[in-house]
Amino acid sequence: MLFKQQALLRQKLIVLGSLAIGSLLYLVARVGSLDRLQPLCPIDSRFGPRSQDEIPLRALQFKRGLLHEFRKGNATKEQIRLHNLVQQLPKAIIIGVRKGGTRALLEMLNLHPSVVKASQEIHFFDNDENYAKGIEWYRKKMPFSYPHQITIEKSPAYFITEEVPERIYKMNSSIKLLIIVREPTTRAISDYTQVLEGKERKNKTYYKFEKLAIDPNTCEVNTKYKAVRTSIYTKHLERWLKYFPIEQFHIVDGDRLITEPLPELQLVEKFLNLPPRISQYNLYFNATRGFYCLRFNIVFNKCLAGSKGRIHPEVDTSVITKLRKFFHPFNQKFYQITGRTFNWP
Ligand code: A3P
Numbered sequence: 001m002l003f004k005q006q007a008l009l010r011q012k013l014i015v016l017g018s019l020a021i022g023s024l025l026y027l028v029a030r031v032g033s034l035d036r037l038q039p040l041c042p043i044d045s046r047f048g049p050r051s052q053d054e055i056p057l058r059a060l061q062f063k064r065g066l067l068h069e070f071r072k073g074n075a076t077k078e079q080i081r082l083h084n085l086v087q088q089l090p091k092a093i094i095i096g097v098r099k100g101g102t103r104a105l106l107e108m109l110n111l112h113p114s115v116v117k118a119s120q121e122i123h124f125f126d127n128d129e130n131y132a133k134g135i136e137w138y139r140k141k142m143p144f145s146y147p148h149q150i151t152i153e154k155s156p157a158y159f160i161t162e163e164v165p166e167r168i169y170k171m172n173s174s175i176k177l178l179i180i181v182r183e184p185t186t187r188a189i190s191d192y193t194q195v196l197e198g199k200e201r202k203n204k205t206y207y208k209f210e211k212l213a214i215d216p217n218t219c220e221v222n223t224k225y226k227a228v229r230t231s232i233y234t235k236h237l238e239r240w241l242k243y244f245p246i247e248q249f250h251i252v253d254g255d256r257l258i259t260e261p262l263p264e265l266q267l268v269e270k271f272l273n274l275p276p277r278i279s280q281y282n283l284y285f286n287a288t289r290g291f292y293c294l295r296f297n298i299v300f301n302k303c304l305a306g307s308k309g310r311i312h313p314e315v316d317t318s319v320i321t322k323l324r325k326f327f328h329p330f331n332q333k334f335y336q337i338t339g340r341t342f343n344w345p
Contacts, residue, residue, distance in 0.1 A: 075144045087142045089135070090118070091150040092176040092272055093168065095240075096159025098230060099190040100180040101254035103308055106154045107294060108257075108265055111282045114274050116145040118153035125168055126161040135171060150272065152178075159236050160229070169243040176272060177244060181334075182254035183344045184231035184327040185320055188213065189312050191227040197310065210319045221326040231327060234334040241337070251340045261292050 075085055094102050110117040124130045124138040142151050158164045159179060168175060182190070192209045199206040215222040222228060230236075240249070250271040257264045265278045286293045286303055293303035324345045335341045 080144065084147060085144040086147055087139055087144055088147075088149075088151045089139050089142065089171065090153045090175070092152045092178060093158065094152065094154035094156070094178045094180065095164070095168075096156040096179055096230075096236075097181055097187065097233065097254075098156035098159075099187050099194065100156070100182050101252070101257045102154045102156045102180055104257055104261075104291075104304055105178065105180050105252055105254075105268075106152060107302075107304065108261060108278065108283070109152060109268060111265075111278045111294060111296065112269065112274055113277055114149050115272075116143050116149050116151050118142055118151060121155045121157075122153055123155050123157060125164040126155060126157040131167060138171075150274075159240075162239070165240045165243040173244075175244075175248070177240070177249045178252060178268065178271075179233075179237070179249060180252040180254045180257065181233055181342075183342070184233065184331065185323040186255075186312075188227040188231045188323065189315055190310070191230060193310050193312050194307075195227075196313070197307075209313060210316050213323060214319055221323060228323070228326075232330045234330045234337060237334065237337060246337065246339075249338070251338045253340075253342060255342075258291065 075083075079085065094106055096102065106117050109115050118141065120141075122130070122138065122141050124141070130137070142153070145151055158168070168177075181187070189209060192212065196206050212225050213222055213228055214220070215224075223232075237249075250268060252264055252268060261283050262278070262280055266276055269276050269278065282295050283292045284295055284301070285291075289303050289309065291304065291309050293301060295301040327344070331342070331344050
């Protein structure tokens with residue numbers, strides 16, 4: 001009797017175990033097949049040929065823990081050998097502009113299976129101490145990737161730092177450069193808001209934006225104020241053009257990236273010679289955040305940190321008008337040079 005009961009129990013356990021394994025296999029296969037719905041297309045040969053036996057990135061992404069380790073640069077020797085992983089110098093850099101939407105752009109491009117982002121701002125070219133460590137130091141800061149993928153980093157300080165264009169040119173004179181811009185006055189206020197928040201966090205007081213942006217002696221726009229200077233896009237771009245032809249730059253509309261990201265991302269895919277792989281599925285509007293968030297697959301999605309999308313302080317309308325008037329001629333020049341016109345006032 002006892003023997004019979006034990007046998008029955010064993011049988012039940014076997015059936016339950018098989019069901020659990022079956023369900024697990026089904027789930028894995030389903031996520032995998034979703035990733036394979038859109039086969040990886042070969043990308044432009046300038047980014048290197050694809051190896052025959054590579055694993056589609058999205059399949060790997062399912063193994064989030066593993067990929068996270070890769071991206072932190074923590075792949076084991078075995079993983080590096082098995083997946084043929086490499087740390088590559090960037091083929092494209094988001095050089096600015098600070099508060100233009102650089103983080104959103106990087107994260108959204110990272111949705112593309114052929115793109116791997118450097119998570120941190122590396123500040124190699126704008127920081128003398130880092131630059132002195134040499135190009136190998138820079139490369140070692142890059143995430144692990146498959147050889148056919150391209151690495152992208154963003155350090156918005158590059159755009160405004162004098163020495164950077166020459167230094168990047170010395171590394172790779174044919175690198176692709178991405179600049180994301182927003183309406184200059186809004187960008188300057190966003191820049192101010194970030195600094196203000198930093199001061200408040202340290203319980204410090206800070207000037208009002210109006211006081212910094214307008215010179216009290218002349219009542220004119222204070223061009224010594226960094227947030228104003230950074231928004232004079234054409235001045236900075238002209239320095240870059242001494243080293244790189246305009247064809248090597250792509251200008252992203254940061255205001256449009258907020259409201260309608262997909263068409264902006266598709267333009268970048270084209271510029272980078274990548275097959276169009278980012279779709280509306282990858283981007284969903286989150287009403288609570290008031291921004292688009294990212295969907296990598298059915299199990300993994302994320303919004304940008306709360307430090308992106310701050311509420312700006314109210315600024316005196318006469319100051320806004322003065323700033324817009326000030327930026328106007330610089331904007332015209334910027335449109336002329338880049339061939340991209342914006343609806344900035
Ligand atoms: P605000 O904080 O002024 O709204 P950067 O990453 O270069 O610092 O830019 C920050 C800006 O990115 C934010 O400025 C925000 O408006 C913008 N942004 C664009 N797309 C976003 C998104 N999907 N989520 C959050 N912020 C986004």
